[in-house]
Amino acid sequence: TQLLEQSPQFLSIQEGENLTVYCNSSSVFSSLQWYRQEPGEGPVLLVTVVTGGEVKKLKRLTFQFGDARKDSSLHITAAQPGDTGLYLCAGEPNNAGNMLTFGGGTRLMVKP
Amino acid sequence: EPEVTQTPSHQVTQMGQEVILRCVPISNHLYFYWYRQILGQKVEFLVSFYNNEISEKSEIFDDQFSVERPDGSNFTLKIRSTKLEDSAMYFCASSEGFRIGTWETQYFGPGTRLLVL
Numbered sequence: 001t002q003l004l005e006q007s008p009q010f011l012s013i014q015e016g017e018n019l020t021v022y023c024n025s026s027s028v029f030s031s032l033q034w035y036r037q038e039p040g041e042g043p044v045l046l047v048t049v050v051t052g053g054e055v056k057k058l059k060r061l062t063f064q065f066g067d068a069r070k071d072s073s074l075h076i077t078a079a080q081p082g083d084t085g086l087y088l089c090a091g092e093p094n095n096a097g098n099m100l101t102f103g104g105g106t107r108l109m110v111k112p
Numbered sequence: 113e114p115e116v117t118q119t120p121s122h123q124v125t126q127m128g129q130e131v132i133l134r135c136v137p138i139s140n141h142l143y144f145y146w147y148r149q150i151l152g153q154k155v156e157f158l159v160s161f162y163n164n165e166i167s168e169k170s171e172i173f174d175d176q177f178s179v180e181r182p183d184g185s186n187f188t189l190k191i192r193s194t195k196l197e198d199s200a201m202y203f204c205a206s207s208e209g210f211r212i213g214t215w216e217t218q219y220f221g222p223g224t225r226l227l228v229l
Contacts, residue, residue: 033217042116042203042220043155088155098143098207098216099168102155 003027004091006103013079014111021074021106023089032065032072033100035088043088046074079110114138116221118204124227125194133189133224135204143167144187145205145218146179155203161187194228201225 007022023032031050035043047056049065049072056063060083062075076083086107090100117136125131137144146158160167161179178190187206191198202225205218 031216035220040201040223040225042118042222045217045219048217090155092216098160099145099157099170100147100155100218101157104154 004089004101004103006106010107012109016078019076021087023103024071028069029091032091034063034074037086037088081110081112084110116204116206116219118221118224122225127228128193131191131194133202135187135221136185137187137206141206142209143207146189147203148200150200196228199228
């Protein structure tokens, strides 16, 4: 089983601060996806990264896939209360079919 | 924007009863999936389905579980004899297509919260 470890598990910051969430594995992934999940709802896709070293930006969110495709990070600039939520990374294991392996999530709270 | 829908949103059942969870994947998608999330735990893969047969399944997906595409739009998960530990949020997902070794984005439904008493 290929595991994805997310850190930190919880993060509480003030509005305007920057933060980075990490998603790490000892295994290689064909792709890595970041989702955001609200309580009682399904994961909503934010971005998919595919190429080692790839960087994608979504407004104030910057996603990076590690060169070796074993890790990824999500950086939020100038966090806002609306960014509060659970952020999940999920990877498609290399040559292991189309199942997604999820990390445990980072619960972010941005205080005004 | 097309989305995956699931019914019911909540289901309460007695232990030992059968339940059927329903999903309508995005219309032009070919691959369908079920995941579950026990309260406070990670989202876990159960099964993937393509061309009217199971593509992959996890250890969780034992003989109590089955999936079906009864018509051109619905995708169902049946639990034959529910156990207390089946209580979880069940998510359906779909993706456009699939080639081994390439990426494929999965879109998730809102989930069905199953409570087994």
